[in-house]
Every structure is written in structure tokens, then in C-alpha cells.
Amino acid sequence: MGSNDELVLSDNPDHPANLIPSLCAKFWTLGWVTGTGGGASIRDEELVYIAPSGVQKELMKPSDLYVLSLPQTLEKHKQATATQGDGPIRPASRVYLRSPPTFKPSQCTPLFLSAFTRKGAKCCIHTHSPYAVLVTLILEQQGQGFDKEFRINNIEQIKGFAKGYPHKEVGNLGYHDTLRIPVIENTAHEEDLTEFMEEAMEKYPDAYAVLVRRHGVYVWGNSVEHAKTQCESLDYLFHLAVEMKKLGVPWVSDIEPTLPRNSLKA
Amino acid sequence: MGSNDELVLSDNPDHPANLIPSLCAKFWTLGWVTGTGGGASIRDEELVYIAPSGVQKELMKPSDLYVLSLPQTLEKHKQATATQGDGPIRPASRVYLRSPPTFKPSQCTPLFLSAFTRKGAKCCIHTHSPYAVLVTLILEQQGQGFDKEFRINNIEQIKGFAKGYPHKEVGNLGYHDTLRIPVIENTAHEEDLTEFMEEAMEKYPDAYAVLVRRHGVYVWGNSVEHAKTQCESLDYLFHLAVEMKKLGVPWVSDIEPTLPRNSLKA
Amino acid sequence: MGSNDELVLSDNPDHPANLIPSLCAKFWTLGWVTGTGGGASIRDEELVYIAPSGVQKELMKPSDLYVLSLPQTLEKHKQATATQGDGPIRPASRVYLRSPPTFKPSQCTPLFLSAFTRKGAKCCIHTHSPYAVLVTLILEQQGQGFDKEFRINNIEQIKGFAKGYPHKEVGNLGYHDTLRIPVIENTAHEEDLTEFMEEAMEKYPDAYAVLVRRHGVYVWGNSVEHAKTQCESLDYLFHLAVEMKKLGVPWVSDIEPTLPRNSLKA
């Protein structure tokens, strides 16, 4: 190990340096991060912990992690972008406080940083879930005009999603509400996704996830738990959506609310 | 922890406060309760143990549980409803003996309580199993008149179901019998499902499960084991039913019984 | 525990009383024995160990097992059937050496005993694998004359099967050989399957497995390992067969052998 290794050494299982490996091992068993694909990052105040590039996600150790200084706090970022324009956080502004000896930084780094600086997220998860990829392929098949947004409604699990962002302040979606996840086109270099993800963040200020066509999904939240459970709920919906497609059931339907009898009588 | 914490502290792995977390962790790996969906509740005499709302089911701890006093025993309930009508148990009648510090009560609470007070159940499980949801979508697709009941016969696993309720007294369904599970429409608020579930319980006095369209399934039993194994058998059948649909095999068929030779000769 | 409990107490993980629970727990995770369905039995010389009826397979303990005295050894059985006809071993002839306090004997018992006495098997496994059931449903759909036998060829995994029974003496099937598994119709009572399974054993003297329509599969072998690995290979082929059906690929094909160049030149 090298300098600042104390940043990734903790007996607390909830410390970011321990959480990222345990989460990624769990995600590996779900098929989300096989073949070193995908990744996860946690922000703890001004510190950002990131899984490295090319690591076997089910075998990752705390000592494999990068630790960065958050480029700018959310408030500072807002001030900065007001005068400097809305370009993505540039790699140049990254300060690595701790680097693992044998890995390279993840290409997801600027995307994770966007979630932290633009949305004030505490955790951002990126999966290559086959269901996420298949959903973007099904949308692509439907052609222009229908392929830029995944929409589903009238499924109970939708209630697991916040109505907007940050989720604690606005409450959750209702059963009849339509969940909308923007879909962006993939780019040859993952870092180049950043500006398109940020564009989607602006167009969908409530969003806590972006699908990347033929690639996977980015999910963030204002706590590790929120990001992780949203990621699970999304994958559940993507799985359901692929099966619905096979069975000929549309993702969006017009269903009249079932009211309790008391309401009906009233 | 707070007052009455002794209600959830036990070294016995079969204590309800230990069983609910271990069952839910198992259900999480089966994809039944991902993204904090679903839940489980156990009744031990007059005490009711319930998983809280919004908890990560594979990480739940005994200290996360609510403990309620059963609103009224089954007998008292019957007397009460004879004079007061058959409305659902109202939240007002709930007495929380122990609450976890950081969670909110589950919206499933009145549905679990219905299973305990109306059916004398000891355990009630609620899953968001994708197969359960897909079965309700396939039924919906078949249109009015066919969508209010899931029916399947001539599958061996059907013998895992009791002929009626409570199951110890009536024996199990036969191979050629048709398993019938009522399907109720989902409501915007989970608590509002209560009266529709109770209506289904009355219409199907033998039922130990109710499918909720586009939502999942509620399964109860007069022991933890009974509820859990019925829930497994149902999910097995739902899985089979979805695959049968894809392969064009009808769920209900007319098959002549195969008799043993001795019977044939006789 | 009760009398003869020493029959199920051993520190050896390969003792039948330990192997059956560990195998069944593994099978549960594969979805073969959910909801208390399916079962397993091991014969050790004159002793037969059998999982009880209605047990949760992933939670089974050695103390849950029945131990029987083998009704008759294979040789004695052959002598006996030569004079007495080929009827199934009757339950009357079973001698229980050890019974668990809270369970009932498995309805699979006479089927397991048939595998031991007729085929000299050491282990017999019964699963409700959804893939096994789906294969029997697909065959049923193809109609009379095609539905009494599962046939597949030109899949490498077929080489995992013995050419006949007992497998050590005859070698394995070749890649181009056709694996044939008889399919019998299900009966209302599992015990009544016995004579039909025995009939299939006679018609297919090489068989080490029988599919039961709309029910599952029985697999036996002359060692625990043989029965277990055949069961795995069969389930692999059933899975493949279901997917092949969905993709329109026939199970049996006529493929010209690929010879190595040396052979071609020769």
C-alpha cells in the first residue's frame, strides 16, 4: 500500500471503503458487474471513493479503491457554473488523495463526479445489467421518437421511486404515475458520456437514473441505501419490461384507479 | 434501541424476531423482495411481528421490527364483526408495543392483520415476485371474465396446497384438482387493498393466497412453515405458468386419470 | 430423538444421513425441490436413508430422516421376481428401523426402493425441476406417438451419460448418440407411479432416469455422485431443450461426424 492508505482502512462495515467492495460483490452475483464491467462510487462529505478500472468486482478489496477530493462542493459548483458555463467537470480538476498500486482510474469517474456535484448525490452505481441493455434495444427497435425515454406505469414497484430529487423532500411516485428514465446514446469513450448525462440531468431534474443505450444504467441517490434500492427496483422493472415485451403486454397502460368502497360510497 | 426491546431479543433462531430477518434475506435472493418491496409478518399468540417499511430485506435485523398487540383475537373479532359490520381493521385499533428507531410502519400492516384476525393465520408473506406480476398481466390480457382468478391443474406441485383453510384439518389438493387463486385489482394506496383482500377471503374461504394485479401476492398459513412453503409452491407454479404461456400450453387441461393396473383390472 | 438414532448420527460428511441434507439444500437453490417437493434417498448396503414427506429441503437435518431395511437385496429380489411375478415392492414389506418424531414417510418411498432393488442403485433423486416439467409438456403438445420419450442428440453434455446401466461397465454415450429418457404419465397418488416406473425400467434396461409428465424426474445411479451428476446433466439438457424449442431448433438432428484430418487423409 502507499500514502494515505488510512483513508481506506476501517473496521466499520459501513465505511465507504468497506461498503463499495461488499456492494460490488453483491452486484456481481446479480449479473450487473461481470467481466469487470460497471462500478460504484460513494461520496463522504468532501471525499469520493471509487472502484478502479478493470477490477474483478466480486473480489475487490478496500485497498483497491481510489480516493479523490470532491472537485467542488455543490454550492461552489453552482457558483462556478453560473459564470463558467455548464461543461462537464474536467479530469484536470480531479485530485487523487489515494491511489491503489496496480490499477487505473475508472472511466466512469467523471460520470460519478457529475452525480455528486450536480445532484448532490452520496452514491452512484453503474451496472451493465443485461435487462437494462435489452430495454434500450427494445426502445431502439421502436424507432425514432420513442427511443429516448423508458416509460412504465401501473406497476406497484414504481412506488419505490421518489417523485423527484432529492427524494426525502418530495415523497414517492404513486402506483398510477409513470416512471420516466431518460436514455442517452452510448459514446465510444465512456468519459464522453458525461456531457450527455448532464444534459439528461438538466432535462429531467427529478431523475435519479440514466439509461445508456447498449451499455447499461447509471443510478444515484442521496444515500448509499437509496442508490442501491433504486438500482434494484429499476432492474426489477427492466426485467419485467423485457418479459412483458415477450408476452405482448404494453409497458404503459391506461388503468382506471380502484377506489376503496368508502371512497366509492362517498 | 428503545422500550420493549426485549420483545425482539432472543437467542432462538426460530423466534419470530429472528425468523423474519432470515426469511426475508432468503426471499431477497429469490427476487421476491428487492428494492425494499414486499414484506413478512409473524403472529405469536397475541403478539404480531412486522418488518418495517423501506428496509433492505436482505440486511434486516431483529431490532428493525415492529411488535404490535393483536387488535383482537379471532373469536373476539368474529363477535365484534357480527355487530359492527365487516369493515377492515382500522389503523386506529393498532397498538404498537415496540417500534424501531428509524423506520416507518409498513403499509402492509392492515393486510397482515386481516390474515391474522380473519383467517387465524400465524404468518403472512407478501412478495413482488416478477412471476406473480406476470401471471396477473397475462390474465388481464385475456380480458374481462377470465382475469379475476388464476387457475391451474394437472401439475404435481398442486398437491403441495391444502384443499382448504386451515390446511391441517382438510388435507391437500389432488393432482387433478384445480388450484384457484383470486386476483384483486391494485389500489393506489396499499392499505386500501385490505377490504378487497377481505372480500376475496370471504368469497374464497379456502384461500391461503391472493394475487394483486400488477403488484404481487399475499400468502398466509397457520404456521410459518406453511406460509413459506405455499409461497414457494405458488412461485414455482407462476414461473411454470409464464413459461407455459410462452410455449402455448394452456394452464387448465382435461386429462383422464392414469389408474394403476390393479385398479384397471379390478 | 428416538430409537436407533445412532443410524443418523455421524461426523463423516459423506455419511448418507449427512449427504441427503447437504444434497437437498443444494437442490433447493437450483429450484428442484422448492415447496417441500421432490426428495432424495441413499442406499448403504442393506440400509436405506430417505428424506421425509413435507420437509423444507434446504433446512433438513439428519434427524429428520427415515432409515429402512432394504426389503430384499438385488439378488434375492431377482430370485423372488422369477417366481412371484414383477409387481412393485409393496409397502407391507418395508421395515422402518428409524423414524423421525414429526414427519410422515415420503410418498416417493416405493419408487426409491424400486431403483434400489430392481436396478441395484445406490442413490435415487426426485426433482420437480420446472425444466423437466416443461419438457414433458412440450412432448405432450406434439401429440400421441411422440410424447412417451424425450430424445436429444448431438449435444456434448450427452457424453456425461452412461451408455447403459450400471454405467461403470458399459462406458458412456457418444456425442452423436441419442439420449432417450422414457416419459410416464402422472398418477393421482405418487405411490401408484411405481408400477409404471418399473415398466419403463424393463422397457429401457439402460435407463437411469424416468420423466413423469407434469410432475418431474426420477434419476438413479450406482453411486451418489453418479445419480447427482446425471441429474445435473439432465437438467442442463432439459433447460437447453426448452430454449431450443423457443428458438425453433429441433432436439434431434442428423449431423455428419466431423473427423480429424488424420482420419480424413487416411
Add this chain to the structure above:
Amino acid sequence: MGSNDELVLSDNPDHPANLIPSLCAKFWTLGWVTGTGGGASIRDEELVYIAPSGVQKELMKPSDLYVLSLPQTLEKHKQATATQGDGPIRPASRVYLRSPPTFKPSQCTPLFLSAFTRKGAKCCIHTHSPYAVLVTLILEQQGQGFDKEFRINNIEQIKGFAKGYPHKEVGNLGYHDTLRIPVIENTAHEEDLTEFMEEAMEKYPDAYAVLVRRHGVYVWGNSVEHAKTQCESLDYLFHLAVEMKKLGVPWVSDIEPTLPRNSLKA
């Protein structure tokens, strides 16, 4: 145990004799090596560790392994083949340094040795993954001229593959690049695959994998990690490809690169 048992005894979990069992146990849970199918081999300098034939892959122990002396180093092999022709390494040239007491050598042995001597690989994995088999069946269905190569492009996971072999020197494929995996026909005897695999290695000097029709896949790499993560990425793509086929999405598409705005403006 017997002579040279020290070759398979080590406390280091990364020792080949410990890695092969732990990898194979992991592969078993993925359904790649069920029913004793498939296998794995690691080369450590001049020593080759190979899983035996017919072993239960999730239960394998270090003492079950064969250890061979590498027939010839890559350099010597190249010199030798320059004068002796390009035939496969003959079994005669194998020197077993250590044999397990109860197993037979794997029929995969000459194929693993080819990967080590021809390609200088450090690890070679062979799976019977159902997705790999299904992909070869789908290709076969498309008929002559399309069935000798699996091709897929415009899927992010493709970036997990090296552009050529050995991978460290040439970098990885880009998102828009087409991954090509040669498909060879299966032979009755696994050893006879060797020359066809070597032929594919010559035709595709960049390849690190060969699909075997109706059989599975061989994957190699210049480290254990590389072979294992490529194998995972391939299985991910095979899974996706099977689902794409069901949904009518072509494996190869013509997608215009999405350029970052900066590039567009430039």
C-alpha cells in the same frame, strides 16, 4: 496422496492448485460446469495444473489435480513446428509429474496445452455454458456461410475484450468494433478438437476464445484473471445475444458514432 503431492499443497489461495478448485466452484454456480462438464487449467512457468475428468466441479480439491510438465516452451515449440509441421501436440509428449489417485486425465488436456504452447496462455477455461451452446445453434440455423463465426458489435461490454493477443500489448476493442469468435464443429472425441482449435487459432491470431458447436466454449488469457474475466464477458454477450434473437434485434448493427459536443463543434 502419492508422489509429488507437494506440487498441489500450498497455503496461498492464489496458488494454481487452490485457484482451480475455487474458480470451478464459482463456475458451477454460474451453470458453466454442471454434471462434471467443462474444466480449467493454469500454467505456472513450466508446470501445468489441470482439473481431472469426471470430477464434481463445485467439490473439487487441490489433491484432485493433475500436474504436467509443459511439453515445450513457446519458443521451443515455434522452432520445433518450423521444421516438424503444425500438427497438434501429441499426448505422447505429455509428462505427468503428479496424478490424483482416483481420476482420469481430462480429455480437454491437449486443448489446454495448445493454448499454453501456441498462444503462450497462462490459463484456459472450458465451459458448457447453455448460452454458448445456444449461440452456436442459432448460427447453425442461419445456415452455411454465416455459421462459422459469432459476431456482435455496438455493445459496451465488447470493450472488455482485447483487440488482439496477447492483450496487454494491443489495447482493447472499441465500442463500435465487432467482436469475432470463431466457431468450430464438434468432434466425437474431445481430443480431436485440438487440430480444429489450432486451425482457428491460426486463422484468428487475435482470438482468445473458440466456440465449439453444440458443446461450449474455450477461453484463454495471459493471466488467470484475464481468462476468467473474458469468459464472464463472453457469457454475458452470449446471454444477451440469445435474448436479442428472441426479441428480433440483430447482433450486428450499423450505428453512427455519437461524438461529444466539443468534437462536433470542432
